[in-house]
């Protein structure tokens with residue numbers, strides 16, 4: 001975080017959103033009327049759970065990246081009947097609570113939770129030889145990677161899955177700027193709180209002295225780059241102390257906190273192919289807002 005604050009332009013990586021408070025705020029975002037992503041993806045997984053399960057087959061090892069509260073996987077578990085479910089998330093307490101709840105709800109299912117930062121390194125815990133590994137990466141978190149990193153990240157997943165594996169991934173579609181703008185500027189201001197929580201977190205954990213009222217949430221669609229950008233803009237010229245360090249802000253200067261890339265169906269298929277996947281199926285919701293791709297890791 002300090003490295004990003006020292007940089008010009010200033011930035012904080014979006015993975016830092018998810019402390020206990022941030023994870024809670026993100027849950028609330030997912031239930032907001034403007035945040036269509038969760039509803040659209042839930043519709044897709046619900047409608048196509050049978051078909052998805054038939055493609056995968058029973059007895060797989062199901063690995064979820066950024067599992068959060070493990071809500072969406074519930075739509076698949078009954079039909080899919082995996083041998084084990086491996087939720088992975090950066091938000092430790094949130095992950096453990098979700099995993100315990102799920103394990104109690106599905107007594108027949110083996111659940112192994114792993115706290116990881118998947119943007120750094122992605123290793124699989126022990127997997128019996130011959131079992132089919134399926135990675136589940138919903139929510140369009142893939143959109144947080146920069147174009148140059150996306151293929152490398154997916155290629156690493158393909159390698160980890162080996163020849164008989166597959167990736168089930170949620171990808172937000174490109175769409176009109178108004179719908180996108182509303183989704184990241186909700187009327188209740190929850191997304192603003194989620195964004196500002198980064199500064200509150202620095203205050204809590206790093207002896208920061210940010211005055212939250214001196215910063216303002218900013219989110220907009222950068223259409224040429226196909227991404228939502230989130231920033232925290234300084235409302236005044238100021239210097240903020242974090243621990244022993246001082247950071248100067250010009251009035252209007254921003255900390256860039258998130259990019260959320262959006263993809264066309266074919267655009268994402270091309271990316272998947274570059275990473276060594278075979279795009280076998282893709283579904284979208286009834287409003288054409290969101291997509292879920294089934295990508296085979298096997299060789300041609």
Ligand code: AVJ
Nearest residue numbers: 029139140141144184191260
């Ligand atoms: C978790 C990265 C998919 O980009 O839509 C929600 C995070 N940021 N509102 C997204 C987020 C602001 C979310 N992802």
